[in-house]
Amino acid sequence: MEFKHKDIIALRDLSKAEIELLISTAENMREVNSRDIKKVPTLRGKTIINLFYESSTRTRTSFEIAGKRLSADTVNIAPSNSSATKGETLADTALNLLAMKPDIIVMRHAVSGSHYFLSKKVGCSIINAGDGAHEHPSQGLLDMLTIKDKFGRLDGLKVAMVGDITHSRVARSDIQGLTKMGSSIYLAGPPTMMPPGVERLGNVTVCGTMKEAIQDADVVIMLRIQQERQGKTLMPNTREYSRYFGLNPENLKLAKPDAMVMHPGPINRGVEMSSYVVDGNQSHILKQVENGVAVRMSMLYHVCGGGSVE
Amino acid sequence: MNLLIKGGRVIDPSQGIDDTLDVVVENGLVKEIGKDLAAPAGAETIDATGKYVVPGLIDMHVHLRDPGLEYKEDIISGTRAAVAGGFTSVCCMPNTKPAIDNKAIASYIINKAKTDGFCNVFPVGTITQGMHGDRLAEMGELKESGCVAVSDDGKPVKNSELMRRALQYAAGIGIMVISHAEELELVGEGVMNEGFTSTELGLKGIPRVAEDIATAREIMLAEYVGASIHIAHVSTKGSVRIIREAKARGVKVTCETAPHYFTLTDDAVRGYNTNAKMNPPLREADDVAAIKAGLKDGTIDCIATDHAPHHLDEKDVEFNEAMNGIVGLETSLPLSLKLVDEGLLTLSQLVEKMSCKPSELLGLGRGSLKAGSVADISVIDPQKQWTVTEAALASKSKNSPWLGESMTGAAACTVVGGKVVFSGR
Numbered sequence: 001m002e003f004k005h006k007d008i009i010a011l012r013d014l015s016k017a018e019i020e021l022l023i024s025t026a027e028n029m030r031e032v033n034s035r036d037i038k039k040v041p042t043l044r045g046k047t048i049i050n051l052f053y054e055s056s057t058r059t060r061t062s063f064e065i066a067g068k069r070l071s072a073d074t075v076n077i078a079p080s081n082s083s084a085t086k087g088e089t090l091a092d093t094a095l096n097l098l099a100m101k102p103d104i105i106v107m108r109h110a111v112s113g114s115h116y117f118l119s120k121k122v123g124c125s126i127i128n129a130g131d132g133a134h135e136h137p138s139q140g141l142l143d144m145l146t147i148k149d150k151f152g153r154l155d156g157l158k159v160a161m162v163g164d165i166t167h168s169r170v171a172r173s174d175i176q177g178l179t180k181m182g183s184s185i186y187l188a189g190p191p192t193m194m195p196p197g198v199e200r201l202g203n204v205t206v207c208g209t210m211k212e213a214i215q216d217a218d219v220v221i222m223l224r225i226q227q228e229r230q231g232k233t234l235m236p237n238t239r240e241y242s243r244y245f246g247l248n249p250e251n252l253k254l255a256k257p258d259a260m261v262m263h264p265g266p267i268n269r270g271v272e273m274s275s276y277v278v279d280g281n282q283s284h285i286l287k288q289v290e291n292g293v294a295v296r297m298s299m300l301y302h303v304c305g306g307g308s309v310e
Numbered sequence: 311m312n313l314l315i316k317g318g319r320v321i322d323p324s325q326g327i328d329d330t331l332d333v334v335v336e337n338g339l340v341k342e343i344g345k346d347l348a349a350p351a352g353a354e355t356i357d358a359t360g361k362y363v364v365p366g367l368i369d370m371h372v373h374l375r376d377p378g379l380e381y382k383e384d385i386i387s388g389t390r391a392a393v394a395g396g397f398t399s400v401c402c403m404p405n406t407k408p409a410i411d412n413k414a415i416a417s418y419i420i421n422k423a424k425t426d427g428f429c430n431v432f433p434v435g436t437i438t439q440g441m442h443g444d445r446l447a448e449m450g451e452l453k454e455s456g457c458v459a460v461s462d463d464g465k466p467v468k469n470s471e472l473m474r475r476a477l478q479y480a481a482g483i484g485i486m487v488i489s490h491a492e493e494l495e496l497v498g499e500g501v502m503n504e505g506f507t508s509t510e511l512g513l514k515g516i517p518r519v520a521e522d523i524a525t526a527r528e529i530m531l532a533e534y535v536g537a538s539i540h541i542a543h544v545s546t547k548g549s550v551r552i553i554r555e556a557k558a559r560g561v562k563v564t565c566e567t568a569p570h571y572f573t574l575t576d577d578a579v580r581g582y583n584t585n586a587k588m589n590p591p592l593r594e595a596d597d598v599a600a601i602k603a604g605l606k607d608g609t610i611d612c613i614a615t616d617h618a619p620h621h622l623d624e625k626d627v628e629f630n631e632a633m634n635g636i637v638g639l640e641t642s643l644p645l646s647l648k649l650v651d652e653g654l655l656t657l658s659q660l661v662e663k664m665s666c667k668p669s670e671l672l673g674l675g676r677g678s679l680k681a682g683s684v685a686d687i688s689v690i691d692p693q694k695q696w697t698v699t700e701a702a703l704a705s706k707s708k709n710s711p712w713l714g715e716s717m718t719g720a721a722a723c724t725v726v727g728g729k730v731v732f733s734g735r
Contacts, residue, residue, distance in 0.1 A: 012510070090628055111628040112512035113582030132630075134512030172512060196515070197506030 003302040007126040009115040010135040011176040019177055023145050023154075025298035026291070028309065032069060033294060042301060042309050043072035046103040050076045051093075052129065053109045058265055058289060059129050059138065063106050066296035072103075090114060091121050098122045104303060107131075112169075125303040133167045139264050140173030142295040144181065146288045147219055150260050155182030160213040160255070162245055163223025163272060164193040164234070170264045171223060172201070179203045188213035189223075189245060192234040210245050217255040221262045222247050222272045238271045248274040252282065260284045311729055312336045314349040318358025318689060322365055323662045324678035333363055335685040338728035342681055354730070358689050361722050364661045365677045366398025366686030369639060370668040371463070371488075371542055371566060371614035374400070374431070377418060378407025383619035383706045385419065388639075389427035391617070391705035393732040395639040396721030398686035399430040399676060400617075401668075403463040404441065411436040411447045416455040428731045429724075430686070432458040432674060437476045437487060441465050444472070446479055453485045458672040461488035463542060464589070466524060468494060474531045481537035486672060488540045489528045491549070492590060496520035501630050503576040503591040511579065513629065516591050522548030529556045529563050538562035540671065543616050545571045545590040547600035554609040564671055566612040569638060569645035570711065572601045578711055584625045584632035585711045588618065605663070606654050611671065613663045615642045619707030637705045640698075644717035647692060689723035696720055696735055 001021055011019060032040050048067040052060050060076065067074035079093065088096075090109070097105065104125045107115060112132030119126045130136040148154050159178055165171045165187055175185050179202025187198065188210040199206055207213040214220050225241055235241050247261065261273075261282045269275045277283060301309070313335040320331040320343060332347040333340065341350070349355055374388040383391075392400050402419065404410035410419065416433045423431035435452035439445045441462045449460055460480060466489070467473045473489075480487045497520045502508050504515020525541055529552060532539035544550060544567045556563045570588065575595055578586035586592055604610040618635025625632050646664060649655045655663070665688075669677030676686055697716045700708040724732035 091626070109628070111630045114628040116582050117628050132512050133514075166509075169512060172510075195509035196504060197509050200506050201510060 003306060006303065007115070007119050008137055008299050008303060009119065009126060009128045011137045011140045011173050011180070012135065016180045019141070019144070019180060022141055022295070022298050022302060023148065025301060026141065026145050026294040029294040029297040032297070032309070038069050039071060040069065040309055041071045042307060043067070043070035043304055046072040046304060047101065048072045048074045048104045048106060048300065049097055049102045050074060051097070051105055051107045052076070052078045053107070054130065056108055056129070058292070059108065062289070062292040063129060063296050066293050066300055069293070070297055070300060072300065090118065094118050094122050098124060104300060127299055127303060130169055132169065133172070134169055135173045135176070136169040137173050138292065138296050138299060139170045140177040141299070142288055142291045143174055143221065143262060144177050145291045145295055146262060146284050147260065149287070149291070150284065151218065154178065157183040157218040158186060158216060159183050159219040159221065160186045160188065160217040161221045161223065162188045162210055162213060162247065163225055165189055165198060166193050166195040167226065168223050174221060175201050175204060186213040186217065190235055190241070211251065211254060214251060214255045217259055219260050219262065220247060220252070220255055224264065224266065225268060225272050238268070242271050246272055246274065247277050249276050249280070252277055262288055265289070312350045312353035313725065313728065313730070314347065314353045314355045315358050315363055315687065315689060316355055318361045318363035320363045320679065321657050321661050322679040323658045323666050324365065325680060328658055333679060333687065335687070335725065335728045338685055340679050340681055340683045340685050343679060356689065356723055360693070362657065362690040362692060364688050364690065365665045365679050366726065367396045367643070367664045367688045368399040368668040368674065368676060369397045369615050369617065369642065370401045370612060370672060372400045372402055372617040372639065373405065373619065373635070374402040375619060376406060376422070377415065382621050385422045385431065386426050387704065387706040389423065389429045389431060391637070391639040391703065393428045393724040393726065394704045394721060394735060395641070396643045396688040396690055396724055397429060397639060398688060398724060398726045399432060399674060401432045401434050401458060401672065403434050403461060404436045405464045409436050409441045410434065410457065411439050411441070413451050413455040416452060416457050420456045429726050432456070432672065434459045434461050434463070434488065436460060437462045437467055438472065443467055443469060446476055449480055449483050449485055453483055457485070458674065459486040459488050459540070461490065461542065463488065463490045466490050466492050466494060470527060470531065473528070474535060477532055477537040477539060478535045481535070486538065486540055488542050489524070490542050491521055491524035491528055493520045493523045496523065501587065502579050503593050505576060505594055507576045507579060511582065518546040518548055518593060518597070521546045521590050522552060525549040525552050529553070529561055532563060533561045538564070541565040543568050543571070543590060543614070544601065544604070544610060545593050545597060547597045550600045550604040550609055554604065554607070557609060564611045566614040567601050567605065567610050568614060568616045569642050570636060572598055572605065572649070573645050574711060582629040583711065584627065584629055585636060585709050585713065587629065587632050587634055588616070588636055589634035602649070602654055605649065611663065611667045613642065613646055614668070615639055619705055620709045621707060625709045635709070637703065637707055637710050639705065640703055641710060641712050641717065643690065643721060644719035647719040685725055685728035687725040688721060689725070690719065691722040691734070692719050694718070694720040694722065702735065
């Protein structure tokens with residue numbers, strides 16, 4: 001099968017088969033990452049610009065390493081502010097970058113949907129490294145790859161997701177991806193952080209309590225609680241949040257005995273997860289990071305039209 | 311110039327007329343309506359066969375952007391768009407730069423419209439000085455200068471005490487207060503309606519209750535002080551219900567809605583379409599149904615466009631950065647005629663909401679074809695097929711959610727003060 005999209009902006013836009021292709025290619029890419037010399041010439045001569053309007057360590061580094069392992073030339077740009085009201089507009093920045101003939105722009109931006117806007121302006125491929133509260137497709141793919149590593153499949157699993165669903169682009173990509181693959185999502189979080197109609201996104205159940213969500217779960221995905229996003233009105237404080245929506249060794253027992261625990265990072269230890277769980281043997285958090293490189297190699301590879309990997 | 315408008319279906323709710331008749335215009339006034347009338351000396355004859363002939367349409371809520379924001383629209387381009395849409399009068403909102411909070415600005419607009427404009431322009435003054443929301447504007451002088459209402463449109467008056475005083479003071483002067491009803495804390499940083507679509511698109515939502523609460527507040531304040539209040543651009547099911555209840559118990563509340571609120575839902579935002587971004591935002595199917603029910607049962611008095619031109623640079627940006635508002639003057643008529651096709655309104659009821667009622671509420675002395683009335687007349691071709699394109703729009707700005715779509719119905723001829731100012735697209 002051929003991957004026909006110029007861009008990867010949202011898992012919502014991809015079919016089940018396309019998601020499977022991206023994941024299976026990522027599985028193959030891991031072989032490259034295990035070599036002594038971790039480099040193949042597949043994207044030699046291609047230029048990738050990592051345009052990050054929001055700060056990021058993990059995702060930006062992961063995309064950069066992914067590009068380099070495929071022999072592409074990668075350039076990182078972090079404009080100091082993201083607002084179109086200050087200085088150059090996003091469209092102008094993109095058109096100027098485009099004049100330097102990149103093949104792919106990997107962008108993170110605070111405004112949901114800004115990649116669609118950009119895609120209409122430029123001819124090169126666009127990969128979404130996170131847009132507002134919309135999607136974070138590479139995170140969704142790496143989460144699925146990590147789950148597949150453990151269970152050998154992505155269908156028929158009970159996946160619990162706990163935290164601020166409203167502001168989470170990871171949640172939206174995970175929901176889009178995992179429900180397309182045939183798993184069920186159980187959400188928990190304060191009602192102030194549960195967006196309206198979220199059940200209609202796929203096979204999604206909103207649970208009244210965290211206990212209900214993680215009961216007999218195969219996978220527990222904890223989301224980062226962000227004081228800067230939640231402001232003053234969505235929860236009293238992190239202490240109370242942690243009491244009702246924090247994962248600890250006690251409530252983790254409600255999940256299946258071999259349940260895996262994941263988190264997109266960065267983690268607030270002691271808030272959404274206790275350190276005993278973060279560092280415990282059910283945690284797959286570092287495995288997620290490792291898979292991130294392979295998944296991003298797969299994404300870069302496919303938007304460039306595929307070809308052979310030596 | 312004298313006119314004989316011949317053989318059209320004349321619909322004039324002010325006289326209970328709906329019949330195939332001729333209209334004679336002499337010296338800027340309607341002289342006579344009747345069967346087989348003879349053309350007066352030197353009259354131009356307009357063949358209105360198969361067309362509707364109605365009292366000139368009035369849009370009581372537009373933004374002409376003049377003075378100060380002429381790169382979006384000005385009095386000339388805005389009134390040109392108005393007459394192309396079949397309107398003979400528009401009421402322009404005061405959020406110009408500077409705002410219409412004094413006689414100088416009001417007079418500038420009235421004079422410029424008289425000398426250079428294509429239709430009547432009635433300015434709406436501000437409720438508060440500079441629309442800053444802290445001191446009442448000089449409503450007396452605004453009225454004397456020709457303002458027909460006051461509003462801080464676009465910026466709700468947050469302070470309830472100030473709003474109470476504004477309603478009392480305006481009642482004393484005899485000028486209508488128009489409220490942009492939104493509770494700003496609930497609007498927050500929202501950029502579209504809060505609902506399933508905002509969840510899927512990951513955009514910050516504006517809950518419907520933000521409008522409902524503000525509508526309820528305005529009604530309670532008006533009721534308390536015994537004043538009247540007009541609610542602008544009603545978009546929610548809740549507002550319709552609250553206004554209906556208030557009318558039933560005798561509160562002097564009136565309201566308007568805009569064609570986009572009975573035509574589109576927030577689905578139009580999909581694809582992050584900035585031409586579907588406005589304030590209040592497009593709502594959901596049950597709101598559209600409630601707006602239609604409100605139009606039908608008379609809860610909603612008027613149809614106004616909230617014509618809000620914005621430059622391409624202000625719309626061709628990321629969704630959150632885009633300005634609120636759409637142009638509406640040239641699409642209002644075909645979209646509103648659909649309500650008649652659907653059997654929701656009779657033609658006569660539609661003309662009431664687009665001409666008679668706005669005139670009555672604002673005291674414009676128009677909205678009628680009685681002998682002796684000012685000859686503001688809209689001749690409408692209900693069958694005219696046309697496509698909304700940037701080139702087809704007379705407005706300076708092209709921010710319409712209907713670009714590329716075909717419309718049925720258009721102004722065939724627009725007559726202002728007995729003068730033909732538009733004769734078909």
